[in-house]
Amino acid sequence: MPTTIEIKLPPAELQNAAALRRAVSRQGKIPEADIADVTVNRRSIDARGANPVYRLRVDVWRSGEEIAPESPPDFNLRDVAEAPPVAIVGCGPAGMFAALELIELGLRPIILERGLDVRQRRRSLRAIQQDGTVDPDSNYCFGEGGAGTYSDGKLYTRSLKRGNYLKALQALVAHGAQENILIDAHPHIGSNKLPGVVANMRQTILDHGGEIRFGHRVDDLEFTDDVQALIVTGADGQSYRLTAAAYILATGHSARDIYALLHRRGLQLEAKPFALGVRIEHPQPLIDRIQYGQEQREENLPASSYKLVTQVRDRGVFSFCMCPGGLVVPAATAPGEIVVNGMSLSRRDSPFANSGTVVAVELEDLAPFADHGVFAGLALQQSVERAMFDSGDGSQRAPAQRLTDFVKGRLSRDLSDTSYIPGLHSAPLHHLLPACIYQRLQEGVQAFGRKMRGYYTEEANVIGTESRTSSPVRIPRDRQTYQHPQAASLFPCGEGAGFAGGILSAAMDGQNVARAVAAKVKS
Structure with a gap:
């Protein structure tokens, strides 16, 4: 078993393996000659003193100890093309991570996204930046990857107990994010890198039998004692009815029309x-x-x-x-x-x-x-x-x-x-x-x-x-089942439902909601 040690290094020595070993040895627990390997598992900058330093938490293996190689996470994805469908409204982090989790659990996600995929979405951003033209369906908030894709890609969250934080980070790395997000105290991908990660996640969902429909906007729903169907306007302008085993609402904090729709149909909001x-x-x-x-x-x-x-x-x-x-x-x-x-x-x-x-x-x-x-x-x-x-x-x-x-x-x-x-x-x-x-x-x-x-x-x-720090409206849900109190098949999720505040917290909420959906559908 490795020994975990806290050390600090000047910035100029951060990438210097010999300096890293010397810093470990200076702690007095392990002589430098006995150090077989050092792995950094956490790093942050401390600028409180006269000279900024990196603070590192490292795992140290001694000579003679067996060094256990890191194995990539097994996400246990399966083919769900013939599995019961679950509709997900919104292709931001909550919706995409819910979809990946559903695939692991043997259910078929169908994501409805009013905006465009990450590549085509750039045209909408160019239009608002250069021409002042706002597309109400495709912009910095709406479109594949959600608001975080083209507004920084910061992954820091204080909500570590809300879900499987490490699994969410590992999923991003598996789809192309840099590995340092696994160790940085304030991980960040960047708006030039995150679109590629999002596109890779989309491909994984499609490769395993899921479906993503871009340019499809939910305009209404059939509701009596429960949600019976979604009424959707497709990219061709034609309306259709979509039924599923369950419905996940992961629409983000700016989908005001969804709040109005739920209110119109008599579903409780707060x-x-x-x-x-x-x-x-x-x-x-x-x-x-x-x-x-x-x-x-x-x-x-x-x-x-x-x-x-x-x-x-x-x-x-x-x-x-x-x-x-x-x-x-x-x-x-x-x-x-x-x-x-x-x-x-x-x-x-x-x-x-x-x-x-x-x-x-x-x-x-x-x-x-x-x-x-x-x-x-x-x-x-x-x-x-x-x-x-x-x-x-x-x-x-x-x-x-x-x-x-x-x-x-x-x-x-x-x-x-x-x-x-x-x-x-x-x-x-x-x-x-x-x-x-x-x-x-x-x-x-x-x-x-x-x-x-x-x-x-x-x-x-x-x-x-x-003004869009978070939603001023919450879509209520049961704390244990994640279901809306008036609709057993409706699962509010992520920032738009008022239960997350960033990429990682939304991703974890998506995972949690997917597990709750699976528990209901398979019961």
């Missing part, structure tokens, strides 16, 4: 807390200097990140989806709205750093939208997104202020350089945001500046609006 705010973009070298204490970042260190949180008037104000070396992208899902998100490529080599900076919105904050009932949070989201759009020229140019002007409540005469391709225009975000959001952001970013000296600077742009 309002839930969410967060809303802005995206703040700094020059990446500035963030590097603050975090690493180096005038110029050492070449063996990655673009630095940050995570900031404070409390302002009983509400959390926090950074969200921080993208070091990244880009700000337009994430609207319908014409007439401005929504922004962040992404980065695998190398994280953009000269900019950006992060969502948002305020927690609790149910009591939705009183001005009480007439909308369970959709009060959606109404707040939409009102802000439309205000941002109406402040501009009808394109996807986003309203922005310099960070210092934002805090002082004044219009910026000019703006800093940006990664946001459609462009920015100076606008009074302090008026466009609800007062309860703006005032907390105003205090919150000043607190961030005190925690992280140099963060509060006129070099940073504040860009509106970061």
Whole structure:
């Protein structure tokens, strides 16, 4: 059995095998001459001291010990072409991982995805970036792989106990993701790499008898005491009826039409807390200097990140989806709205750093939208997104202020350089945001500046609006069976149902729901 040891290395020695052995030996437990092999199983950056270091958790084998080779995981996939069908609405991480799990369990997934496959989806992204044209069915949120595919591919989650975290990571590696995601404390694939991984996952599903229908949108469902069928509009514009042994709803946090459909059919929904705010973009070298204490970042260190949180008037104000070396992208899902998100490529080599900076919105904050009932949070989201759009020229140019002007409540005469391709225009975000959001952001970013000296600077742009952090609606389900309380065959899943908050947590939720479906169908 190996001995597990915690060590640290300077960045320049991270890839040096001899330095790794010396660091192990310095721990005093194993002489260097007795070390047969060292395997890193966890790594993270510690920049708290004067010089950043890598902290590593390693397994060490002594001379004479048998080194057990790592065997690739066996996913036990089988041919399910003739198995009972399970319909999955949505081809994001929750839907795709549910499909893979169903195949392992001997059921046939049929995925309905309103958007396009990852390759064709690029045209939709080009249209919104360059022409300001929003396709309501194919965009940064809708399409194969879901919102995470073209908005960064970060895999960090704190929800390790919600499911089989390692299995989800191993599945991504098996389909082409880099192996370092298995050991990094904050794993990341990148929006240039993840589409290939997603395409490989699609092929696995198809090769084992599953089916994926792109450009197929669920417009209605037959419901009495349970869901009897889905009414689907296909890519050819023709409507058809789809029946299955069970129905998994994995539609993501922006499928507002699905919430409206369920409500129309009398299926219970719940309002839930969410967060809303802005995206703040700094020059990446500035963030590097603050975090690493180096005038110029050492070449063996990655673009630095940050995570900031404070409390302002009983509400959390926090950074969200921080993208070091990244880009700000337009994430609207319908014409007439401005929504922004962040992404980065695998190398994280953009000269900019950006992060969502948002305020927690609790149910009591939705009183001005009480007439909308369970959709009060959606109404707040939409009102802000439309205000941002109406402040501009009808394109996807986003309203922005310099960070210092934002805090002082004044219009910026000019703006800093940006990664946001459609462009920015100076606008009074302090008026466009609800007062309860703006005032907390105003205090919150000043607190961030005190925690992280140099963060509060006129070099940073504040860009509106970061509104799709999570769904403001939950589709309820039983904690044990994962079934909707009014429909035994309906299984809400992932971010859109209000039970996940990122790629990995959605993937694990998809796995859990698939197992619950199998338990019902095979009972």
